[in-house]
Amino acid sequence: MTATSAPRRAPTNWTAPAMQARVAVRYRRERLFRLAGLGALCLAGLFLAFLLFTIVRTGWSGFRHSEVAVSVVFDAQALGIDPAVARGPGGVEAIRRADFNALMQRSAAAQLGPAADVVSEGAWLDLRAAVLADRGVLGQTRTLWVPVRSNIDLLAKGKFDENEAEVTRGVSNEDIADYHYLEARGLIRTDFNEIFVSAANSTDPELAGIWGAALGSLLTLLVTIGAAFPVGVLAAVWLEEFAGRSRWTDFVEVSISNLAAVPSIIFGLLGLAVFLNFFNMPRSAPIVGGLTLALMTLPVIVITARAAIRAVPGSVRDAALGIGASPFQVVVHHVLPLALPGIMTGTIIGMARALGETAPLLLIGMRAFVADAPKGLTSSATVLPVQIFLWSDDAQRGFVEKTSAAIMVLLVILLLMSSVAIYLRNRFENRA
Amino acid sequence: MTEPCPKLSARNLNVFYGAKQAIKNVSIDISREHVTALIGPSGCGKSTFLRCFNRMNDTIENARVTGEIRLDGRDIHAADMDVVQLRARVGMVFQKPNPFPKSIYENVAYGPRIHGLASGRAEMDRLVEDALRRAGLWDEVRDRLADSGTTLSGGQQQRLCIARAIAVDPEVILMDEPCSALDPVATAKIEELIDDLRGRYAIVIVTHNMQQAARVSQRTAFFHMGAMIEYGETSTLFTNPVQARTKDYITGRYG
Numbered sequence A: 001m002t003a004t005s006a007p008r009r010a011p012t013n014w015t016a017p018a019m020q021a022r023v024a025v026r027y028r029r030e031r032l033f034r035l036a037g038l039g040a041l042c043l044a045g046l047f048l049a050f051l052l053f054t055i056v057r058t059g060w061s062g063f064r065h066s067e068v069a070v071s072v073v074f075d076a077q078a079l080g081i082d083p084a085v086a087r088g089p090g091g092v093e094a095i096r097r098a099d100f101n102a103l104m105q106r107s108a109a110a111q112l113g114p115a116a117d118v119v120s121e122g123a124w125l126d127l128r129a130a131v132l133a134d135r136g137v138l139g140q141t142r143t144l145w146v147p148v149r150s151n152i153d154l155l156a157k158g159k160f161d162e163n164e165a166e167v168t169r170g171v172s173n174e175d176i177a178d179y180h181y182l183e184a185r186g187l188i189r190t191d192f193n194e195i196f197v198s199a200a201n202s203t204d205p206e207l208a209g210i211w212g213a214a215l216g217s218l219l220t221l222l223v224t225i226g227a228a229f230p231v232g233v234l235a236a237v238w239l240e241e242f243a244g245r246s247r248w249t250d251f252v253e254v255s256i257s258n259l260a261a262v263p264s265i266i267f268g269l270l271g272l273a274v275f276l277n278f279f280n281m282p283r284s285a286p287i288v289g290g291l292t293l294a295l296m297t298l299p300v301i302v303i304t305a306r307a308a309i310r311a312v313p314g315s316v317r318d319a320a321l322g323i324g325a326s327p328f329q330v331v332v333h334h335v336l337p338l339a340l341p342g343i344m345t346g347t348i349i350g351m352a353r354a355l356g357e358t359a360p361l362l363l364i365g366m367r368a369f370v371a372d373a374p375k376g377l378t379s380s381a382t383v384l385p386v387q388i389f390l391w392s393d394d395a396q397r398g399f400v401e402k403t404s405a406a407i408m409v410l411l412v413i414l415l416l417m418s419s420v421a422i423y424l425r426n427r428f429e430n431r432a
Numbered sequence B: 001m002t003e004p005c006p007k008l009s010a011r012n013l014n015v016f017y018g019a020k021q022a023i024k025n026v027s028i029d030i031s032r033e034h035v036t037a038l039i040g041p042s043g044c045g046k047s048t049f050l051r052c053f054n055r056m057n058d059t060i061e062n063a064r065v066t067g068e069i070r071l072d073g074r075d076i077h078a079a080d081m082d083v084v085q086l087r088a089r090v091g092m093v094f095q096k097p098n099p100f101p102k103s104i105y106e107n108v109a110y111g112p113r114i115h116g117l118a119s120g121r122a123e124m125d126r127l128v129e130d131a132l133r134r135a136g137l138w139d140e141v142r143d144r145l146a147d148s149g150t151t152l153s154g155g156q157q158q159r160l161c162i163a164r165a166i167a168v169d170p171e172v173i174l175m176d177e178p179c180s181a182l183d184p185v186a187t188a189k190i191e192e193l194i195d196d197l198r199g200r201y202a203i204v205i206v207t208h209n210m211q212q213a214a215r216v217s218q219r220t221a222f223f224h225m226g227a228m229i230e231y232g233e234t235s236t237l238f239t240n241p242v243q244a245r246t247k248d249y250i251t252g253r254y255g
């Protein structure tokens, strides 16, 4: 069948014009391919830069707020606090009972004249905090910088166009007049917004903070990683190292792959049905949110962990088995350490996704208005993305900058998480 | 081969991969004093046969072994035989060097550690040094015990694997083409090493290299398509084979 004497080919002429043309085409294609790649990269970078720029531009001012100077006479009698009691063991109770709100109103009315109502409704908290920090202020007069209402704050930051008609401007003529009155007297200043970084949610933009949501996210993620990581890794180890192949494991494998593709809101429904309705766990709690997100993250961890375990060369297993290591020792001493970088990468990706997840948490009640930072895994809480969603939905102008500022916080946390992931991965890879 | 009880013996051994039979009804006695070489064309089942003795075929999903193998007269498939301990007693050096991606020290110390053979750091140090010395690697690695085993050359890695195997003080060492990836100098070192180890361990070595089999072994078994064609003293088998197929193979006329 084979040709015994194929005609001898002429030697290839590497310098013929046709050959030269082919070389030129090859170079051109290569150049085009590189340019296309570079272009795609630039485009992606541009989008990212644009996104970051707009967020930082609007969000930056969320980390600053305006305060007005009010000097307050801390008259113990008017406050109804006995200075002796205040210094004693029941002092905190007594101070908490006192009516600082009235004191604030009186002081503002006395000193700010026509602009007395610029003071925020929560400004009295600063007065109480001053007394709680130092009982010595009782009976003295102190000048405090207290937060102003959101509209005044926005005026101070130049967020309103004062020449616009009053109806469309979003801020009343009185507020503008008040602001100029204070500004002319040097009674208003803008500085770092400690309320934003230390408080929980509030209906007043100037009193709302991100700390509650950040803590909620942290607690929720702790539960998620605590539940999903060990379960996911154990499941992956079992499936890869011990299960063998059977109809049943095939079924499990297909189910897990499908679970990874299920929309997250379905996991919210699952969490609602299982944790809230069946186990009667508390609504809006980090424990429920964390477990719900763990259900969502579990397939991702199982799949990446299996891939990482499978990537461990079989020769390492043979070597260990060959000198009499038990299957358990093979896994613990050799397979897992080698697979760990891959497993951790997968876990961090899963966690990052969980950190940004909103939909399933809405279903289990984490969209509730929570005015205090969570105190534990079972107290009511919200999380960063839900907080962002809630604020972005709020009609008050003051929440616009808070929304972007919250996004900045979320992005920074994500960045920190992936840096930790990269650091850990490098460390473990070098060790192996 | 007139020992009262051979170190290893197989009777009517069959191995199947799924429906395909890789080893066909092999019976053999392996003596404790000798180096036994397994030769035969590629794919004839030498590795499969070797893996029967430490039950590494158990780890291959579709492999099935029938027949009987005895170590010191005890059935290694018996219910009361602990396979983990069996593999410590019957060490294996694989065809491709496979050091752990850990330090050289840790490579050798791992076996003794999991079997609790050394109490204390000093004893472990001595054990590691001893194994490395016997594997002829000590002088090359004494200053770099903390380096990863994978940074060694191929021949050094293979000697490290031998050191790792003898560190747990096995009774038998199975070697699957230990020199297939090595240059003549490294090969010579390993052959020397096998010679040194002879008598202390029963050694079974698979090799494609006829000269090597003739140099290091006292007994040779020739395999062909899963069956053991001929087994006897190495000198006789190479100079005066009984079977025509053996003769064809060792004279290079095969295939």
Ligand SMILES: Nc1ncnc2c1ncn2[C@@H]1O[C@H](COP(=O)(O)OP(=O)(O)OP(=O)(O)O)[C@@H](O)[C@H]1O
Pocket (backbone or CB within 6 Å): B017, B020, B022, B041, B042, B043, B044, B045, B046, B047, B048, B049, B060, B062
């Ligand atoms: N895991 C496996 N699954 C199916 N068949 C296998 C498997 N391992 C080996 N075989 C088959 O069994 C036969 C014997 O294989 P084995 O590896 O024992 O040969 P060998 O004599 O060691 O060859 P070589 O000298 O090339 O290493 C071959 O035909 C091979 O294809």
Ligand SMILES: [Mg+2]
Pocket (backbone or CB within 6 Å): B046, B047, B048, B095, B176
């Ligand atoms: Mg082989």
